[in-house]
Amino acid sequence: MTLESLLASLTPQEKLNAMDILWRDLSANPACLPSPDWHGDVLAHRIANPSSVPGLPIDAAFDDIRERLNARRTQG
Secondary structure, eight states, X not given: OOHHXXXXXXXXXXXXXXXXXXXXXXXXXXXXXXXXXXXXXXHHHHHHSOOXXXXXXXXXXXXXXXXXXXXXXXXX
């Protein structure tokens, strides 16, 4: 069985659980997973050109993200 066929057989919740397991495993040793060079370019650009849009408090930002995700789910 290939990894792709195994993943295809999982429920959405099982796939989320698998992603969580993979992320915990990968992030346990970040030195083994270096960021691509373009990440540094993006960060440097954002530091040099800060947004003029005021930031949201963290709770409001999470609420906004949840609303956007829920809207995408209902549109599909």
